[in-house]
Amino acid sequence: MSGNRKLIIEDVKVIVSCPGRNFVTLKITTESGIYGLGDATVNGREQAVATYLREHVAPCLIGRNAHEIEDIWQYLYKGVYWRKGPINMASIAAVDVALWDIKGKAADLPVYELLGGKSRRGVGVYVHATGNTVEDTLDRAGELVGQGYQAIRLQSSVPGLDGSYGVLGDKKDYFELQNDRPLPPEHPWSTKKYMNSIEELFVEARKRFGNELHLLHDVHSRLTPIEAARLGKMLEPYDLLFLEDAVAAENQESYRIVRDHTTTPLAIGEIYNTIWDCKDMIQNQWIDYIRTASTHAGGITALRRIADFAALYHVRIAPHGAPDLSPICYAAQSHIDIWAPNFGIQEFVGFGTEKSNEVFSHDLKMVDGMLHVGDRPGLGVDFDEEAAAKYPYNRSYLPVSRLEDGTLWSW
Template sequence: MSKTQDLTITDVRVIVSSPGRNFVTVKIVTESGLYGIGDATVNGREQAVATYLREHVAPCLIGRNAHQIEDIWQYLYKGVYWRKGPINMAAIAGVDVALWDIKGKAAGLPVYELLGGKSRKAVTTYAHATGETVADTLDKAEALIAQGFTAVRLQTAVPGLDASYGVLRGQKDYFEQQSSRPLPPEEPWSTRKYMNAIEALFREARARLGDEVALCHDVHSRLTPIEAARLGKMLEPYDLLFLEDAVAAENQDSYRVIRDHTTTPLAIGEIYNTIWDCKEMIQNQWIDYIRCATTHAGGITAMRRIADFAALFHVRIAPHGAPDLSPACYAAQAHLGIWAPNFGIQEFVGFGSEASAEVFSHDLTLENGMIHVGDSPGLGVDFDEEAAARHPYKRSYLPVSRLEDGTLWSW
């Protein structure tokens, strides 16, 4: 960077658009003209975080030096007094990732070089195979393996339930479920029906797919600790890479119960916002993979701390990679993944829709189930504001879940 290049922040733009999914994009512009892109999306609460950024965060950034990433992170975290929480931490993340993008561009280096350089040649991913039946799910898994993926998450419809997590029954996304009346769709849940059906999926998977492919499964927080312990023990013969979100763990000690009963590896963290949400589980080695997303856990600065802390206890990072995270988040996580010595695996559902490709550009490529990170300065991602304006925000929600007697349950 030239010594005369002025990285004083002059503008903070917050753009809410819907190129296939709703995204909250942060664009920070400096006096020199260099700018950075960050993701601050909170699915179903996009306007809350956008308003927080515009009304409360942006005014505090004007005139600051974009190079001072750590000081700005601490200012937005400690200075607000009301710490943590998904809205606050997503706002911090959007700013933080944009600042790392600027710093890389100013240095003429990709962000992973600023973190310490590559620890591997590419970022291993796992893809999703979901189907109406076990056979349908495994057909899709075989197709993914043929494309080069070495790890696959398996989800299938639960017999006897009208809806199941991950199975959209012919619809491309949750927007289609809400086209006429955008309110949270409701889905039924029965633990007994699920537990009676789930083992067959992995028994058949190992028979058809063999032992080399890594298999994952997402419970999506629907079980109690002892039910999750039983599930983990039931699935031990099928050698899962990990069992994800077996229990909603606001009470982190819940994972001690599961760990005491099964050797199936455990993963959690996609809705966590800070290192404090997962501190006990990591330091007690109750989990094997921490799945915090850069967008929801405070950005690259915070994720680097989580990764370093987890490494002390043999816990690997496996960042969340749902389609409601924008390509700016994917880029940030790819740079973290190529650097982190304790990287495990990255969830991958594609780089976005055709509409998303009109709005976001990036230099990430996928080959044989691995993300290859380009060497563009910064994060290698860009955002077209004019294209984004052609895809206005559409109110949308994730579903909610109820037991068959009507009791509200974890979705």
């Protein structure tokens, strides 16, 4: 194709649907008919980002050249003046990913080729094993090992607490927790009860699975720095691949305290929106894995910058992969993962439900616990608008936590 050929943006559409989970999907169409897809989902605030895209971003894109990804990214970031923030950055991310999708289709190449090509044969993943007891969790882990997975995150209910992060009991999702009144479910939290019970999970896991299986654990930001340091020290004998979100994410220097007291590898970043949120932790080597997601941290353009910066300090990427990130996000991150020289591991929760698979299609495949990226031009993902229309938005919230005395805590 000619180097000066333009792809003029003609239409920008924002679709909010709920095929099992709420997703905000952006579709950018050019005058040539080539279109690209982006994910702008911000769990529990979906309509805020959808409105921001429709009312403030879309009008700025009509008539622009879709090939000018970098200039459009800077325009939406610097030009808005009110920089950063989850709503703004998810909007930028959706536009950015859609433009990379368009560029790949126009070049007849998968996005990873535009980034520089593959650095590995496939993308290593970790999956989740949860249960109401240690035995339940390890039984589930055993099923996943039997399916070929080599890295498993273990989460178990805390004895004496009614509800724990990652454990839904007999509920299949957060919609069921909210019943007929969609307000944030509330879970109790006790650091003492958690610290008194968590080591058993990993003692028993190593007894059952030996030392070759990669084990991970998510604290979900519920400890203070010195508590997290104690936990990291406690879990050192069990050789975790990493301890995730040990401390709340706002104060980067908190991780210096944790790092000073333990050699357990540390990971954080799923709620970070820009490279500035993780800059100090990376350059001071307080963490080992950065977990920013393409949807929440500004798209492929921004995630590539974070990966390159992290590589200077021996920090690997391990992008967030929760079920509230659509298959478009998974596809975008898979292209980053297969390219990034300092890729570590990708969180994986499956390819969706029957409903979501009706709405989204993709060419990703899982073989022997490793994700393989297809060779279709662009991201290799598509979106069925008619199918999405059958699943209207369903207001939902993530839970909140309170200490046993009623104090609001990090969930």
